[in-house]
Amino acid sequence: MxxxxxxxxxxxxxxxxxxxxxxxxxxxxxxxxxxxxxLDGACEIVIQTAAAGFGPIWQAVMHDFxxxxxxxxTRIAINDMGATPAVVSLRLDQAVETMLGGAx
Amino acid sequence: xxxxxxxxxSLQRNRAERLARAQTAxxxxxxxxxxxxxxxxxLLHAVLxxxxxxxxxxxxxxxxxxxxxxxxxxxxxxxNNLHMLQSVLALPEHLDVFERxxxxxxxxxFSGPQxxxxxxxxxxxxxxxxxxxxxxxxxxxYFIDLPPxxxxxxxxxxxxxxxxxTGPNTEDTPVIVEATSFKNGIxxxxxNQIMDQLPRIDIPGDWVDxxxxxxxxYYIEPLFTRDPAxxxxxQVLMAMMAIKGIYAEYEIQRLNHGIGFDTAAIELLLPTYAxxxxxxxxxxxxxxxxxxPALIPAIEAGFVESxxxxxxxxxxENYIRARPDVFAVGPDGSMRSNRAYCQAAGHYACDMFxxxxxxxxxxxxxxxATLGRIAxxxxxxxxxxxxxxxxxASPAWLKAGxxxxxxxxxxxxxxxxxxxxxxxxxxxMQPAFVEKLDAWELAEQAKMAIPxxxxxxxxxxxxxxxxxxxxxxxxxxxxxxxxxxxxxxxYTPVGLAxxxxxxxxxxxxxxxxxxxxxxxxxxxATRDLLAAKNMKDLVRASGGxxxxxxxxxxx
Numbered sequence: 001m002x003x004x005x006x007x008x009x010x011x012x013x014x015x016x017x018x019x020x021x022x023x024x025x026x027x028x029x030x031x032x033x034x035x036x037x038x039l040d041g042a043c044e045i046v047i048q049t050a051a052a053g054f055g056p057i058w059q060a061v062m063h064d065f066x067x068x069x070x071x072x073x074t075r076i077a078i079n080d081m082g083a084t085p086a087v088v089s090l091r092l093d094q095a096v097e098t099m100l101g102g103a104x
Numbered sequence: 105x106x107x108x109x110x111x112x113x114s115l116q117r118n119r120a121e122r123l124a125r126a127q128t129a130x131x132x133x134x135x136x137x138x139x140x141x142x143x144x145x146x147l148l149h150a151v152l153x154x155x156x157x158x159x160x161x162x163x164x165x166x167x168x169x170x171x172x173x174x175x176x177x178x179x180x181x182x183x184n185n186l187h188m189l190q191s192v193l194a195l196p197e198h199l200d201v202f203e204r205x206x207x208x209x210x211x212x213x214f215s216g217p218q219x220x221x222x223x224x225x226x227x228x229x230x231x232x233x234x235x236x237x238x239x240x241x242x243x244x245x246y247f248i249d250l251p252p253x254x255x256x257x258x259x260x261x262x263x264x265x266x267x268x269x270t271g272p273n274t275e276d277t278p279v280i281v282e283a284t285s286f287k288n289g290i291x292x293x294x295x296n297q298i299m300d301q302l303p304r305i306d307i308p309g310d311w312v313d314x315x316x317x318x319x320x321x322y323y324i325e326p327l328f329t330r331d332p333a334x335x336x337x338x339q340v341l342m343a344m345m346a347i348k349g350i351y352a353e354y355e356i357q358r359l360n361h362g363i364g365f366d367t368a369a370i371e372l373l374l375p376t377y378a379x380x381x382x383x384x385x386x387x388x389x390x391x392x393x394x395x396x397p398a399l400i401p402a403i404e405a406g407f408v409e410s411x412x413x414x415x416x417x418x419x420x421e422n423y424i425r426a427r428p429d430v431f432a433v434g435p436d437g438s439m440r441s442n443r444a445y446c447q448a449a450g451h452y453a454c455d456m457f458x459x460x461x462x463x464x465x466x467x468x469x470x471x472x473a474t475l476g477r478i479a480x481x482x483x484x485x486x487x488x489x490x491x492x493x494x495x496x497a498s499p500a501w502l503k504a505g506x507x508x509x510x511x512x513x514x515x516x517x518x519x520x521x522x523x524x525x526x527x528x529x530x531x532x533m534q535p536a537f538v539e540k541l542d543a544w545e546l547a548e549q550a551k552m553a554i555p556x557x558x559x560x561x562x563x564x565x566x567x568x569x570x571x572x573x574x575x576x577x578x579x580x581x582x583x584x585x586x587x588x589x590x591x592x593x594x595y596t597p598v599g600l601a602x603x604x605x606x607x608x609x610x611x612x613x614x615x616x617x618x619x620x621x622x623x624x625x626x627x628x629a630t631r632d633l634l635a636a637k638n639m640k641d642l643v644r645a646s647g648g649x650x651x652x653x654x655x656x657x658x659x
Contacts, residue, residue, distance in 0.1 A: 054533070057595045084529045085595040086338045086570035093626045 002052040006045040006062045011072030015099045022095045030083040034095050037075040049080040061085045065092050115288040125150040136264030138298055138315050144174040151290050152183045159189040159252035159280050164327055165415040166273045168258035170294045170318035176200035193218045202231040213237045219477035238485040240447045246283035255284040255291050258322040262295040266309035269302040272416030272439035279444040285311040296321040303436040326418040326653045328394045330368040333638040338570050341629035343369035347378050349573045349622045351387040354500040360392045360450040360487045362459020366525045368398040375405035375635040392450035395420040401635035401645045413441040423649035450487045455500035456521035457487040465541050466586045468561030470524050473543040488559040490520045507577040523566040528594030535596035572618040591616045
């Protein structure tokens with residue numbers, strides 16, 4: 001088990017107040033909790049992962065995610081069971097798109 | 105001086121000798137061309153000669169398993185140094201013949217399940233590999249420089265005159281029998297039953313020398329069945345990108361799908377996602393494809409006009425029989441497939457091949473070779489290659505050709521779309537994108553003349569990953585091409601080493617397209633979008649006509 005923490009400053013997009021959980025904790029998958037939080041405009045991400053040693057990839061995946069969405073005052077908690085970067089990115093994008101609403 | 109008199113009929117004479125030896129060995133046990141299963145070893149010892157080229161029907165589906173077993177148990181002191189020809193090495197018996205010294209040389213196409221043992225026997229010097237081929241290439245050599253002296257094939261039924269009913273899994277049988285029979289070789293057929301009256305005649309009796317009812321029906325592998333329950337959301341997302349970014353973009357009507365869950369996902373999204381985009385009748389109408397169970401919902405939804413098949417698929421027989429407008433069926437109502445014709449059709453008559461792979465390098469070369477395994481190619485290279493002999497036009501072919509030639513003075517022609525679809529990481533976080541293919545090292549280990557590449561980069565037109573589509577047709581320089589590949593290679597080392605500015609530039613020019621660039625709503629990328637979510641759904645979609653093999657009956 002490894003715990004990784006990331007904080008991205010000066011986001012521009014706030015999410016709805018209602019927290020959202022997507023995904024499931026099962027092999028090759030992950031669970032994501034997204035909630036709004038007062039963080040001085042930052043987005044904080046904490047990752048608990050079953051697969052140790054992939055810090056640089058997580059860093060890149062989270063960086064690109066924040067590049068896409070520019071979240072502010074958002075806290076994200078990830079419970080990972082060895083999901084690939086593809087699954088992580090898709091889950092996160094799905095969660096944000098759902099919270100932002102709009103026609104599907 | 106008189107020139108020595110040349111003998112012009114040595115093959116015919118040799119054939120007559122073999123038949124005479126068989127007659128002597130079997131005597132009264134021959135009923136017409138039928139012999140009892142218990143006498144098979146006597147027949148093989150009689151008709152075979154040391155060093156013979158022997159073609160055994162190992163397809164990727166049906167297997168002449170009874171004959172393979174008999175061959176592997178022959179007395180190696182009497183019959184040895186056989187040169188085996190076969191499209192697929194699937195059974196342990198196919199390698200036992202080398203282990204036991206009955207055979208010593210091999211020309212083949214594919215050895216998926218036995219790939220590790222092929223590599224071990226080759227390095228131990230027990231198996232001398234002539235070459236690894238694609239299917240059409242190997243079939244071609246059966247007629248040119250490798251005609252079999254004896255062929256051992258499998259079929260559904262025979263009569264005592266040797267007429268053969270292959271049943272739906274016709275596969276390689278016609279091409280093997282024709283190549284053997286018309287070069288005066290010997291054809292031996294194992295059948296599931298000997299009948300007085302066949303449902304139809306697929307191979308005429310005078311091309312066949314012996315038939316034997318095998319104690320158990322031939323083994324057949326349901327190679328093309330994919331349980332929809334195992335399709336992931338990433339595969340759904342990639343299938344959405346394929347449909348919107350490639351099928352709709354090029355109006356792909358005639359196509360071939362590779363094996364695997366990636367393309368099964370596309371098949372299962374036709375009646376849902378493609379339907380919602382108004383694409384019914386516009387894409388995916390005519391197929392060179394085995395009867396994939398995953399295509400049932402699309403057939404039922406009216407997407408599919410026709411399917412021609414390499415082989416059949418276990419459990420699909422009754423469904424096929426009930427959809428004769430879609431499949432190729434004989435006057436008796438059952439399907440006839442044909443691997444050689446379908447490979448030719450897939451090469452020349454299809455606008456697109458899309459399939460999965462294991463490794464892609466920076467030039468777009470794609471390979472399924474991994475160290476310690478000599479797996480071969482099968483048919484994918486015949487499908488996944490531009491048909492340079494093609495001359496007829498279609499919108500998809502013309503558009504691909506235009507894109508490849510835009511801005512040059514090259515004479516107008518079309519091009520086949522060859523799409524490699526792959527997740528950036530395989531299982532155990534193995535990157536699918538690499539600087540150098542494992543194929544290079546394998547070639548060195550196995551002393552091959554060239555690295556075993558499945559699809560050459562200059563034939564690949566698109567690479568599709570969960571990160572997006574790279575359109576290689578639009579790349580103008582080797583550098584653009586490399587960055588286009590890196591630009592969809594995700595978080596693999598190859599992907600992380602991209603030139604970000606150049607990749608953004610390629611994206612602005614539409615050479616790289618992300619899901620969001622294609623207007624795809626990722627919230628829809630869930631398993632709910634699959635027209636069937638499990639095997640039972642497929643059975644239901646078929647109106648109960650599809651009868652999955654036991655191992656897939658998980659409800």
